[in-house]
Amino acid sequence: MTLNSLAFRLFATAALWTLLVLAIAGVVIDYVHKREAEAAFDTRLSQILTQIIAFSTLYEGDEPRVPKIVGEPLFELTHSGWYWQITPLDNAPGRRMVSASLAGESLILPSSLKKKPDPTNITWYNTTGPVGESLRMAENVYNAGEDESPRFYSFLVAGDAETTESVNATFRLPLTIALGLAGLVLVAATLFQVRFVLWPLQAIEKRLAGIRSGNAEKLDGTLPSEIEPLRTELNALIKSNQEIVERARTQVGNLAHALKTPLAVILNEARDDKGAPAQKIAEQATVMHDQVNYYLDRARMAARTGLVGRQTEVFPVAEGIVRALERIYSERSLNISVDCPADARFLGEKQDLEEMLGNLLDNACKWAASRVALKVVVDEAAASALLHISVDDDGPGLTPEQRAQGIARGRRLDETKPGSGLGLSIIAELAQSYRGTFALEQASLGGLSARLKLPAV
Numbered sequence: 001m002t003l004n005s006l007a008f009r010l011f012a013t014a015a016l017w018t019l020l021v022l023a024i025a026g027v028v029i030d031y032v033h034k035r036e037a038e039a040a041f042d043t044r045l046s047q048i049l050t051q052i053i054a055f056s057t058l059y060e061g062d063e064p065r066v067p068k069i070v071g072e073p074l075f076e077l078t079h080s081g082w083y084w085q086i087t088p089l090d091n092a093p094g095r096r097m098v099s100a101s102l103a104g105e106s107l108i109l110p111s112s113l114k115k116k117p118d119p120t121n122i123t124w125y126n127t128t129g130p131v132g133e134s135l136r137m138a139e140n141v142y143n144a145g146e147d148e149s150p151r152f153y154s155f156l157v158a159g160d161a162e163t164t165e166s167v168n169a170t171f172r173l174p175l176t177i178a179l180g181l182a183g184l185v186l187v188a189a190t191l192f193q194v195r196f197v198l199w200p201l202q203a204i205e206k207r208l209a210g211i212r213s214g215n216a217e218k219l220d221g222t223l224p225s226e227i228e229p230l231r232t233e234l235n236a237l238i239k240s241n242q243e244i245v246e247r248a249r250t251q252v253g254n255l256a257h258a259l260k261t262p263l264a265v266i267l268n269e270a271r272d273d274k275g276a277p278a279q280k281i282a283e284q285a286t287v288m289h290d291q292v293n294y295y296l297d298r299a300r301m302a303a304r305t306g307l308v309g310r311q312t313e314v315f316p317v318a319e320g321i322v323r324a325l326e327r328i329y330s331e332r333s334l335n336i337s338v339d340c341p342a343d344a345r346f347l348g349e350k351q352d353l354e355e356m357l358g359n360l361l362d363n364a365c366k367w368a369a370s371r372v373a374l375k376v377v378v379d380e381a382a383a384s385a386l387l388h389i390s391v392d393d394d395g396p397g398l399t400p401e402q403r404a405q406g407i408a409r410g411r412r413l414d415e416t417k418p419g420s421g422l423g424l425s426i427i428a429e430l431a432q433s434y435r436g437t438f439a440l441e442q443a444s445l446g447g448l449s450a451r452l453k454l455p456a457v
Contacts, residue, residue, distance in 0.1 A: 048072060
């Protein structure tokens with residue numbers, strides 16, 4: 001999965017959105033839980049405040065008394081963070097009373113700070129306690145008398161606000177773990193989903209490689225309905241390409257027959273006439289004949305290499321050529337050896353391989369003293385498999401300058417041997433058309449070594 005692949009883009013965007021949504025969900029859940037914890041804490045303070053008011057005004061008399069039952073043991077523990085306080089207001093009778101946890105100290109009254117009470121007549125206020133702790137206070141200004149003779153008292157309850165923060169912190173850890181695990185599961189599910197969704201594209205890639213290597217002629221198999229039109233169009237394109245190449249081959253063949261016959265007639269007529277003009281015509285007709293053959297060969301070569309799905313077994317081709325050459329050069333008793341793996345396959349047309357090997361082996365047989373060696377090695381270590389083909393002979397060989405000139409079109413290094421001088425140049429162009437290479441080197445046998453690199457299956 002590369003950075004520029006569809007799979008990476010789908011996975012990255014889906015994973016990013018998943019993690020972003022989970023992060024936002026975590027913040028929202030934490031906020032809601034915090035609000036609920038604060039509301040529950042306020043409810044608890046309100047309930048305790050109601051109990052204190054009820055238990056301190058339960059008795060007869062003009063003033064409240066110390067509440068005996070509050071339901072919170074922390075009111076008895078010094079500086080526990082939980083306090084209650086009853087304060088007379090507006091010269092009401094009685095004295096200020098505090099919980100044992102305040103140890104004789106007093107808390108500021110929210111009503112004295114002009115804070116407004118809520119609809120339940122409770123004033124809420126956050127402050128700092130006697131030992132620096134954070135407090136949440138609830139105050140109710142209660143009338144213990146009659147409307148004609150009111151007696152107002154401040155009933156106040158304070159609780160440790162850090163309790164709420166502790167609850168929130170305890171909740172955040174499992175929340176973070178749960179959302180983290182959910183994120184990992186969702187990211188893994190996203191990766192699986194991307195792989196599963198894009199699997200048909202990988203199948204198309206493999207099937208197209210099979211077509212290119214010659215193992216299949218068209219794109220087969222079951223594909224999702226969204227990709228099915230793509231297969232139809234690809235098969236139509238492959239068929240159209242094959243039809244175009246076949247038409248080109250037919251036209252090249254027709255052109256070859258149309259040109260070769262008139263040229264042969266001109267050449268024969270000119271050779272029968274011994275005059276100087278006729279000799280000149282024969283010379284130029286021969287040149288034209290060679291040029292026509294050369295460019296027709298190039299046209300056929302271009303048509304064949306444009307096809308996909310062609311592969312050729314190398315050993316049968318090499319063996320057939322060697323048998324033919326052994327018969328042709330039987331009088332010289334040449335030793336022609338072939339070292340080729342049985343599974344070596346050329347990714348191209350059989351005719352092209354026959355032409356390249358035929359020219360190279362024929363050249364080697366012409367110049368060899370006694371031995372010609374054909375060796376084929378399949379190199380699968382490269383990015384694309386390659387055939388390393390070498391044809392060596394024990395003939396006189398060539399100098400480096402002659403080896404460079406030998407590939408030039410129409411260049412013949414020895415006029416005593418038959419040929420047009422086009423063979424090596426055609427081999428070079430054929431190899432190049434298959435994105436291969438052709439070179440002439442010094443052979444270990446002492447003569448010339450012709451080396452080809454061609455695509456393999």
